[in-house]
Amino acid sequence: MVGQTTVVPGVVTRINSNGFFIQDLTGDANPATSDGLFVFTGATTYPAVALGNLVRVSGTVAEFSTGGSTVTQLSNVTAVALTGAGFSITPTDITFPETVEGELERYEGMLVRISGPFTISQNSFQSRFGQLTLAQGDRLEVPTNRARPGTPEHTALVEGNKLRRLILDDGSSLQNPSTIPYLDANALPRAGDRITGNLVGVIDYGPSSASATPGDYRLHPTAAFTYVVANPRTAAPAAVGGNIKVASFNVLNYFTTFTNGQNVAGQSGQGCSEGASVNAGNCRGADNLDEFSRQRTKIIDALARINADAVGLMELQNNGNVAAQNLVDGLNQVLGAGTYAVAPLPTNGTGSDAIRTAVIFKPARMSALQGISDTASINDRPTLLQPLQLHNGERFSLVVNHLKSKGGCSSSDPDLGQGCWNIKRTAQANQLRSFLSSQAGISGAAQLIVGDFNAYAKEDPIDVLTTNGFVDLVERFQPGAHSYVFNGEAGRLDHLLASNSLAAKVIGAVHWHINADEQPQADYNRELKAPLTCNGAALCPPDLYGPGPYRSSDHDPVIAGLSLYKSITAGVADTSLVGTAGDDILTSGAGRRTITTGAGFDQIVFSSSFTGAATIADFAPGFDTISLRAPLQALGVPLVDPITQGYLSCRVSGADALISVDTDAAGPAPARAWLLIKSANCSVLNRTNFVF
Amino acid sequence: MTSLKTLSAGLLLAFAAASSQAASFTFTGFTDDSKSFFGSFGFADVAIDFTGEVNLNDFSLEFEGQTYALSDADRPAVALFDAGAFLGVDFIDNDDSTRFSVALTGGFSSVDEAFFAHGSTSNGFTNYGSVSFLSTPVSEPGSVALALAGFGGIALMARRRAKAKSA
Numbered sequence: 001m002v003g004q005t006t007v008v009p010g011v012v013t014r015i016n017s018n019g020f021f022i023q024d025l026t027g028d029a030n031p032a033t034s035d036g037l038f039v040f041t042g043a044t045t046y047p048a049v050a051l052g053n054l055v056r057v058s059g060t061v062a063e064f065s066t067g068g069s070t071v072t073q074l075s076n077v078t079a080v081a082l083t084g085a086g087f088s089i090t091p092t093d094i095t096f097p098e099t100v101e102g103e104l105e106r107y108e109g110m111l112v113r114i115s116g117p118f119t120i121s122q123n124s125f126q127s128r129f130g131q132l133t134l135a136q137g138d139r140l141e142v143p144t145n146r147a148r149p150g151t152p153e154h155t156a157l158v159e160g161n162k163l164r165r166l167i168l169d170d171g172s173s174l175q176n177p178s179t180i181p182y183l184d185a186n187a188l189p190r191a192g193d194r195i196t197g198n199l200v201g202v203i204d205y206g207p208s209s210a211s212a213t214p215g216d217y218r219l220h221p222t223a224a225f226t227y228v229v230a231n232p233r234t235a236a237p238a239a240v241g242g243n244i245k246v247a248s249f250n251v252l253n254y255f256t257t258f259t260n261g262q263n264v265a266g267q268s269g270q271g272c273s274e275g276a277s278v279n280a281g282n283c284r285g286a287d288n289l290d291e292f293s294r295q296r297t298k299i300i301d302a303l304a305r306i307n308a309d310a311v312g313l314m315e316l317q318n319n320g321n322v323a324a325q326n327l328v329d330g331l332n333q334v335l336g337a338g339t340y341a342v343a344p345l346p347t348n349g350t351g352s353d354a355i356r357t358a359v360i361f362k363p364a365r366m367s368a369l370q371g372i373s374d375t376a377s378i379n380d381r382p383t384l385l386q387p388l389q390l391h392n393g394e395r396f397s398l399v400v401n402h403l404k405s406k407g408g409c410s411s412s413d414p415d416l417g418q419g420c421w422n423i424k425r426t427a428q429a430n431q432l433r434s435f436l437s438s439q440a441g442i443s444g445a446a447q448l449i450v451g452d453f454n455a456y457a458k459e460d461p462i463d464v465l466t467t468n469g470f471v472d473l474v475e476r477f478q479p480g481a482h483s484y485v486f487n488g489e490a491g492r493l494d495h496l497l498a499s500n501s502l503a504a505k506v507i508g509a510v511h512w513h514i515n516a517d518e519q520p521q522a523d524y525n526r527e528l529k530a531p532l533t534c535n536g537a538a539l540c541p542p543d544l545y546g547p548g549p550y551r552s553s554d555h556d557p558v559i560a561g562l563s564l565y566k567s568i569t570a571g572v573a574d575t576s577l578v579g580t581a582g583d584d585i586l587t588s589g590a591g592r593r594t595i596t597t598g599a600g601f602d603q604i605v606f607s608s609s610f611t612g613a614a615t616i617a618d619f620a621p622g623f624d625t626i627s628l629r630a631p632l633q634a635l636g637v638p639l640v641d642p643i644t645q646g647y648l649s650c651r652v653s654g655a656d657a658l659i660s661v662d663t664d665a666a667g668p669a670p671a672r673a674w675l676l677i678k679s680a681n682c683s684v685l686n687r688t689n690f691v692f
Numbered sequence: 693m694t695s696l697k698t699l700s701a702g703l704l705l706a707f708a709a710a711s712s713q714a715a716s717f718t719f720t721g722f723t724d725d726s727k728s729f730f731g732s733f734g735f736a737d738v739a740i741d742f743t744g745e746v747n748l749n750d751f752s753l754e755f756e757g758q759t760y761a762l763s764d765a766d767r768p769a770v771a772l773f774d775a776g777a778f779l780g781v782d783f784i785d786n787d788d789s790t791r792f793s794v795a796l797t798g799g800f801s802s803v804d805e806a807f808f809a810h811g812s813t814s815n816g817f818t819n820y821g822s823v824s825f826l827s828t829p830v831s832e833p834g835s836v837a838l839a840l841a842g843f844g845g846i847a848l849m850a851r852r853r854a855k856a857k858s859a
Contacts (some may be wrong), residue, residue: 025741050726119782240773572784573767590784591767591816592745608816610794611809653801663820669724672797672820 001061001072008037008074011087012049013111014222016171016201020049021109021188021202021220023058023089036109036202038073038079038307040064044627046080054084056290062667066206066524067215071108091200097136097163098500104354106219107203111222118166118195119230122488125210127521127541130170130181131218132189133488135163139192141492146480147455148463149417160519161642165488167208167218168199176534179578180521180541184227187544187551189516191485192231199225209487226469231517233550236305240561241507243583244365244390245599246398247308247560248450248494251299252523252553253355256316256326258292264326272317274354282354285317288348294524294545298386300330302514302549306557307335310361310388312400312450314381318356321345328360328528329573338363343386346371353380355650357400357451359386366390374435378427379402385447391600392566392582396502399436399453403428418459425454429461433468436499446505449497451581455489472496473560478510483556485516494558507561518551519544565603572609588614603691607676608634614675621684627691635663639692643685648680716750719781719796721808723821729755729808733781735771744848745770751783755810758791772798773786780806789813796823 010022019040027035039057041049048055057075063070091113098104101201112135120142122133126185133140143157155478170181182189201221208216255272257484260279262269266289286292303311317323324342324660338536343359347370350356361368366388373382384400407418413423436447449470455461457475466472473496482490496509521529522544534540569587570577579586579598586595587605592613595604601623604616608630617627628648637647646665650657657680662671677684716734724730736752748769751762762769764785772779780798787793792810795817799805803825811817 096738256833362812515790572786590786592782592797608811609793609813611817612786612797612802612807613782615800631816634811636817658805669820670822672807673800692820 002063004061004073005059006061006312007056007058008039008522008564009054009083010037011089012051012053012055013089014220015049015173016173017049018173018413020682021111022055023109023111025054025087025089032106033104034108034110036111038064038071038109038204038317039077040073040075041077042284046077048080048082050085052087053082054082054087058084067208067679068213069205069215071205073109090458096166097160099163101159101162104203105205106678108205108217109202111200112219113198113200114166114219115198117193117197118199120122120189120191120193120195120227121165121490121499122355122485123189123191123519124485126182126519127180128175128658129207130177131208132168132173133193134166134168135164135488136671137162137168140165140489141480141482142456142489143492144456144459144485145482148458149460154458161489165208165216167206167216169204169206169218169220171220173207173330174535176374176528176540178359178530178539178541179532183519187230187519187522187546188241189227190229190231190233190513190519191490192513194228194230196228197225199223200469207428215394230462231513232514233514236307237557237559238510239508240510240559242505242561242563244304244310244564245308245558246450246497246562247303247306247311248314248400248452249306249311249557250314250402250452250553250555251296251327252295252328252495252555252639253285253314253315253317254295254299254313254690255283256292256323257283257286257317257319258285258289259283262289264289264292272354273319273352275352278475283317284315285547287526291524291526294547296327296330297547298357298524298549298552299327302552303327303331303546304334305549306512308398308399308559310359311385311397312384313358313360314400314402314452315355316358318352318354320350321358323383324360325360331360341368343368345369346373346382346384346386348373348382350384350486350680351375351379353381355381355402357381357384357402360400361387361388371393372439374431374584376431376435377423378431380428383435385434385435390564390566390582392564392580392584393583394564394566396446396448396562396618397439399447399449399451401428401432401453403451403453403455405454418455422455422460426460426464429453429455429464433465445499446502447499448502448560450495450558452494454493456493457495462495462497465497469500470497471500471506471508473498473503473506474511474558476503476506477508481511482513483511483516483558484554490516492558494555496558496560501590502562505563507563509558509560511556511558513556514549515551515553520551520554522546523554556579603627605691606631610674612672612674616675616677617675619684619689621686621689625689625691628674629692631674632661632692637661637663642692643687643690648685648690650685652682655679655681659685718826719823719828721821721823723808723810723819725819726819727756727810727819728823729753729823731760733769733771733783738773739776741776741826742773743775745772748781748783751781751793753783753796755794757790760785760794764788770798771855777803780825781805782824786811786813793817 014021023036058079059074062075067125118134125131147154200223201219270280274282280607369387371386381402404421409420483492483494528537529543565585577595583600589607589609594615596617610631659669659678717733720730731753769783784795787849795809808821809817
């Protein structure tokens with residue numbers, strides 16, 4: 001057939017930018033062969049081509065190479081004759097997911113109907129190529145985020161992803177069109193949102209990612225569909241518990257020197273340092289002050305909403321603490337002077353890459369001891385170990401990493417299923433282990449490893465850590481969670497790994513999905529966005545930028561809650577119980593004593609042997625809480641709502657509030673005085689101040 | 693019951709403040725689940741306007757067939773005063789797993805706030821009770837009369853407070 005000149009009749013089912021699809025009015029009744037065909041017309045238009053028209057196309061049969069495969073089409077069209085109008089082809093219902101990869105070939109060029117629901121797995125190519133990557137059912141997860149490479153589970157995930165994946169295409173070969181197809185208001189959809197109904201359209205084959213290959217089957221829709229927001233934006237990350245919140249965030253090349261040679265201070269002729277060279281070409285972030293302002297607004301908003309006590313940052317310009325301090329200055333403008341500070345530069349420096357890691361922290365909550373970096377030659381960026389001491393005396397080390405990226409393979413370290421440079425990343429992880437064991441003296445064994453590991457959860461670099469005494473905290477609380485989307489699949493490159501002793505004190509860990517699922521067209525960059533022009537005089541796709549935290553970076557931040565209280569328990573003979581200047585858990589049982597919490601967030605916990613006679617000298621609502629759970633439980637008082645139900649009462653005693661317990665509420669037993677809260681009125685007896 | 697208790701408190705205060713020798717007193721009461729308890733205690737004299745704690749030098753509590761002595765206390769047992777006003781007694785024995793744990797707890801600013809508790813070492817204090825303090829006739833009659841005259845007002849005040857509370 002190929003190369004033959006022929007005349008093909010068919011009904012026009014779909015018109016694309018460079019041709020149209022026709023389908024045989026009756027079909028050949030053979031399910032193994034397609035009844036449809038693409039007619040390539042290039043820029044030529046034919047008056048007979050309209051949806052529902054029956055036409056006879058004269059042309060040459062050709063195999064068009066695309067996406068590493070070929071598609072049969074009619075090209076070198078010489079005529080399109082109209083033979084009828086008002087026809088409609090009934091879409092063929094097809095089985096999807098495929099049972100065998102490539103099964104959709106038999107439907108190439110045909111109008112089909114595929115039943116949903118579908119989840120949007122990637123929207124990165126929506127603006128550039130007019131494509132959304134869909135998966136039938138739930139979104140696609142990177143197989144190595146879930147299973148060790150080579151295991152049967154991993155193989156099954158790889159195969160399953162291929163069978164479930166479908167590209168939704170706009171039928172246009174134009175890149176960066178003025179209007180982004182399938183885009184709703186507010187830069188929706190996000191990856192993770194859903195299409196609930198059926199999809200109807202013509203099956204085609206072509207590129208499925210940023211690369212020309214591999215390709216995949218795609219659908220050019222002929223009927224409208226709607227999104228359901230299944231992965232909504234959240235205004236702040238989910239609560240993680242504990243008294244210390246620690247975050248890790250790749251801030252996507254936060255450079256205070258720009259690619260145009262200017263810097264944030266307004267100087268010209270500046271450069272960024274990388275290796276031995278200093279020039280503007282080494283700068284990786286904003287192109288100019290305008291882009292930087294947009295970038296800065298978003299990153300600051302994201303960090304302010306995370307509001308962590310300490311943050312490990314990746315991808316800051318490696319210019320001493322200049323970029324980090326610029327970020328902190330902006331944060332403090334939002335959150336108040338002195339809220340954050342940059343940890344001093346570490347012993348051994350920040351390495352010679354263009355980017356560095358850094359730690360920022362809240363001085364009101366902790367102090368930064370002298371940090372140290374590991375400049376071992378295997379590391380692309382030195383590991384930064386930053387010991388932090390809370391005001392209650394508790395310590396931990398925040399260990400910030402940025403391992404070798406997955407891109408740009410060398411023949412010596414190729415992509416064998418875990419991305420390029422897996423051998424190097426694994427060596428870097430092993431170096432991290434040996435560095436940490438050499439540094440255990442600084443903070444004991446309390447080490448929290450964070451960072452962009454450029455390795456998914458079950459890949460070798462993470463495995464050598466989790467099989468050697470470190471706990472993958474996200475795996476513990478949210479297995480399968482992601483921080484990044486690539487090739488249509490979601491996985492986490494950004495991790496929190498705690499040493500065993502510290503892991504026991506971690507209450508929660510979450511990723512905050514503000515970036516990976518968002519439309520890249522909403523980032524700070526100005527390139528390929530209106531008002532620039534993209535196709536001749538046509539405007540580029542719209543600039544979806546907004547000042548909020550969404551698409552502030554390409555990675556999602558990850559956040560952990562640590563319970564690093566100082567525990568102090570009163571002995572029965574003690575007449576006082578005094579907390580530290582930090583966060584304490586102060587436990588008191590039988591015996592008359594005065595409890596002084598000190599500064600910080602303190603929990604006063606009364607044990608079951610408590611029989612009153614406690615005076616709290618400095619209760620601070622909003623900072624301190626009082627747990628009466630154990631003594632109430634011992635007395636048989638229901639813990640549902642003892643205040644409203646009348647089991648606890650308060651009366652003013654001088655300048656103080658006297659809290660009493662009544663074991664039978666309205667019953668005959670009288671209330672007994674339990675604890676005196678100094679310098680308080682009875683509004684103190686409030687659910688927010690008590691734990692039951 | 694309230695008036696007896698507050699009057700007793702006045703008496704106790706009088707004895708404590710005015711006696712020229714170590715005072716000794718009794719107490720009695722019922723738990724909320726109707727178990728009875730009683731006992732006695734003694735301590736060295738304190739000043740008439742004393743505020744604070746004075747160690748007991750004698751203590752005995754009978755409860756559920758067991759006797760709890762001063763030597764059983766987990767921490768020094770004390771009598772409590774605020775500007776000469778008796779607030780009650782602190783006594784705790786919570787380290788004997790073979791019998792009930794018991795505690796007497798004095799008030800913060802009034803003997804009305806004093807109470808009794810019992811339970812177990814393992815389960816904590818599971819029941820409370822009300823306690824009444826009474827005197828025993830060990831002091832000189834003349835001193836008693838003096839003291840009564842001087843501190844009747846305290847007892848009255850206590851009554852008023854009790855009344856206001858129930859209103």
